[in-house]
Amino acid sequence: MTSNPPSSSVPFLDLKATYFELREDLNNAYHRVMERGHFILGPELEAFENEFAKYCGARFCLGVGNGLDALTLLLRAMKIRSGDEVLVPSNTFIATWLAVSSVGAVPVPVAVKPTTYNMDPTALLKAVTPKTRAVIPVHLYGQPVEMDPILQIAREKKLMVIEDAAQAHGATYFGKRVGSLGDAAAFSFYPGKNLGCYGDGGAVVSNNEEIIHQVKLLRNYGSEKRYHHDELGINSRLDELQAAFLRIRLKVLDEWTQRRKQVARTYQEQLSGVKNLKLPTEAPGCESVWHLFVIEHPDRDGLQSYLAERGVQTLIHYPVPPHLSGAYSQQFQNKVDPEVEAISRKLLSLPMGPHLMPEQTNKVVSLVQSF
Ligand SMILES: *Cc1c(COP(=O)(O)O)cnc(C)c1O
Numbered sequence: 001m002t003s004n005p006p007s008s009s010v011p012f013l014d015l016k017a018t019y020f021e022l023r024e025d026l027n028n029a030y031h032r033v034m035e036r037g038h039f040i041l042g043p044e045l046e047a048f049e050n051e052f053a054k055y056c057g058a059r060f061c062l063g064v065g066n067g068l069d070a071l072t073l074l075l076r077a078m079k080i081r082s083g084d085e086v087l088v089p090s091n092t093f094i095a096t097w098l099a100v101s102s103v104g105a106v107p108v109p110v111a112v113k114p115t116t117y118n119m120d121p122t123a124l125l126k127a128v129t130p131k132t133r134a135v136i137p138v139h140l141y142g143q144p145v146e147m148d149p150i151l152q153i154a155r156e157k158k159l160m161v162i163e164d165a166a167q168a169h170g171a172t173y174f175g176k177r178v179g180s181l182g183d184a185a186a187f188s189f190y191p192g193k194n195l196g197c198y199g200d201g202g203a204v205v206s207n208n209e210e211i212i213h214q215v216k217l218l219r220n221y222g223s224e225k226r227y228h229h230d231e232l233g234i235n236s237r238l239d240e241l242q243a244a245f246l247r248i249r250l251k252v253l254d255e256w257t258q259r260r261k262q263v264a265r266t267y268q269e270q271l272s273g274v275k276n277l278k279l280p281t282e283a284p285g286c287e288s289v290w291h292l293f294v295i296e297h298p299d300r301d302g303l304q305s306y307l308a309e310r311g312v313q314t315l316i317h318y319p320v321p322p323h324l325s326g327a328y329s330q331q332f333q334n335k336v337d338p339e340v341e342a343i344s345r346k347l348l349s350l351p352m353g354p355h356l357m358p359e360q361t362n363k364v365v366s367l368v369q370s371f
Pocket of ligand 1: 066067068069092093095096138164166167187188189190200201202
């Protein structure tokens, strides 16, 4: 059995390869948990929470069911509710917006910088109203948001800062890991993320004891003591099997990030100067973990078909910005910077991952060059 597809094709991301590389450790973890017979809120979760908090340079971590729940539970823990506004980037995965809507608050889109695709602090300041309670900067595509200007605005305007770090496990801003930069952070361990499990999973990370206490109640039926329910909680817990798998994945995360950085370096070096192509840039102090390598091309659809016909799979993040999605289009008609819509027609994500072979990267490079 081999983890690699035929050399003629390049998949966007090879998920099976993560299992093949770590097979023995993952199988041992599976047997350990099955034989222990403790499947929810047990020792694997507690160990992972400690390990991941430490990794992020934060005091606390709590495993939850998925990344969307991590965001939602943080908003609830901060008592953000109907009548409140929460600032979100106009270009992000829709989960960032859905979390805000699910607590009854209004997501208010903020334009992103055309260089980093991350939230623009100037636009952020303009979007603050007396109803604004929080801001959710998203470390999109693996690159940390330039946090200092955002934290300064948040301090002045008394806003809570929730990092959406679902795409940026281990990314650093002036040497500090994401997850420790705001009041709290939400992570996703969806299989395709840099730190992924083998099902759904997520976590909240924070230095704030009160926020963590609230999330701990809310994720478990509002209960601290069995059958005593003090809040209108939900059921959103990271199970023991996923926690055990994540402990193994966390050990190799930095090494796998280095491999992503090598792929990104090759793309940057070999594709610089290609006509009509815009390559991603890293802002000062920001080290991306390259969850995605996103380029811009005026004939994006043409380039995507050209690559697909030759066996290279690419994706678009995201083909429809949240405000144009069915869920939001009525509410947000004509309300978002048309710049975002123009950008989203040009974006293309090239194959990226820790298991991309050099010959695969080279194939992508030569095809983009010959397009
Ligand atoms: C994946 C993702 C989420 C949601 O995570 P799930 O685990 O799929 O619920 C939230 N925000 C961003 C930016 C994401 O990429």
